[in-house]
Amino acid sequence: ITLDMANSMKTIAKKCFPKAIQVTDRFHVQKLALEALQDIRIKHRWDAIELENEQIKLAKAKNSTCSPKEFSNGDTRKQLLARSRYLLYKAPSNWTESQYCRSKILFDQYPDIKIAFDLTQGLRNIYNTAKTIEVAYTKLAHWYKDVENTGFRAFNTIANTITLNYRSILNYFINRSTNASAESFNAKIKAFRAQFRGVRNVEFFLFRLTTIFA
Numbered sequence: 001i002t003l004d005m006a007n008s009m010k011t012i013a014k015k016c017f018p019k020a021i022q023v024t025d026r027f028h029v030q031k032l033a034l035e036a037l038q039d040i041r042i043k044h045r046w047d048a049i050e051l052e053n054e055q056i057k058l059a060k061a062k063n064s065t066c067s068p069k070e071f072s073n074g075d076t077r078k079q080l081l082a083r084s085r086y087l088l089y090k091a092p093s094n095w096t097e098s099q100y101c102r103s104k105i106l107f108d109q110y111p112d113i114k115i116a117f118d119l120t121q122g123l124r125n126i127y128n129t130a131k132t133i134e135v136a137y138t139k140l141a142h143w144y145k146d147v148e149n150t151g152f153r154a155f156n157t158i159a160n161t162i163t164l165n166y167r168s169i170l171n172y173f174i175n176r177s178t179n180a181s182a183e184s185f186n187a188k189i190k191a192f193r194a195q196f197r198g199v200r201n202v203e204f205f206l207f208r209l210t211t212i213f214a
Contacts, residue, residue, distance in 0.1 A: 002179040004028045005165050024168040025179045026127050032161065033120045036154035037088055040116050045081035052078055071105045073098070080106055088117060091124070115150055122146065127172070136173045140166070188213065 002023045003009045013022055052068055059066035068076040075083060084106045087099040095103065107114035122143050130136035140162065147159045162169060172178075189209065199205045 002177050002182075005161065010168075021171050021174065022168045023171045023174075023177055024165050026172055027178065027180070027183070029162065029169060030120075030124060030127070032158045033123050033155070034089060036152070036158055037113070037116045037120050038085065039154050040113055040152070041081060041084060041088065041110075044110055044113070045078065048077045048081055052076075073101050073105060075102065075105070077109070080109070084113075088113075088120075091121065112152075116152060116155065119143070119147060119150065119152075119155055130173055133170045133173045136170055137166075140170075185213070 001013045001017060001020045002025050003013060005024055005028060010022060013020065052066075055068070056066045068078070070076055071080060080102065084102055087095055087103055090099075092100075092103070107117070126136060126139045126143060130139055144159050144162070147155045192209070192212075193199055193205070196205075
């Protein structure tokens with residue numbers, strides 16, 4: 001059974017299907033790493049906004065204009081951090097030319113974002129390259145050590161989450177099963193529900209779902 005890391009889901013699966021092997025979906029694990037990476041970027045962005053506001057205040061006090069410094073690609077510091085959001089979700093091989101230039105500037109200015117990005121890509125590579133549970137276990141142990149060495153609080157939380165769920169996470173490497181189809185169907189249901197601005201008659205809504213999608 002492929003599921004997320006919610007304890008309620010694990011309890012339901014264990015009670016209804018006691019002999020089934022539980023697999024933690026890889027995309028939920030990777031999502032935690034991506035959110036930790038974005039959290040670091042957002043903190044730097046708030047600092048950049050505050051810095052720009054202070055510069056504007058000083059310029060007004062001196063009756064002058066404030067022109068934020070621009071990098072070689074034309075981005076200001078605030079714009080650089082805002083526009084780097086989507087490139088951090090991708091592997092470097094999928095970057096466009098402008099994203100590659102922006103990433104180079106971003107990583108030069110913020111080495112901690114580069115370290116966090118490498119950790120995220122390292123976790124992704126484990127899922128993409130490990131063929132057996134034994135190999136995956138060894139690589140996860142090395143990744144855990146790298147996380148500890150960085151001292152990033154958000155990534156330490158992820159590492160502890162992986163430690164608590166490592167058995168079901170490693171079960172993914174038995175036959176590399178995911179719940180992508182279920183997530184896709186869930187997205188369709190949410191989109192269908194959004195068309196009606198909510199649901200008042202649940203029974204009729206379920207009837208329409210079964211009629212259309214079953």
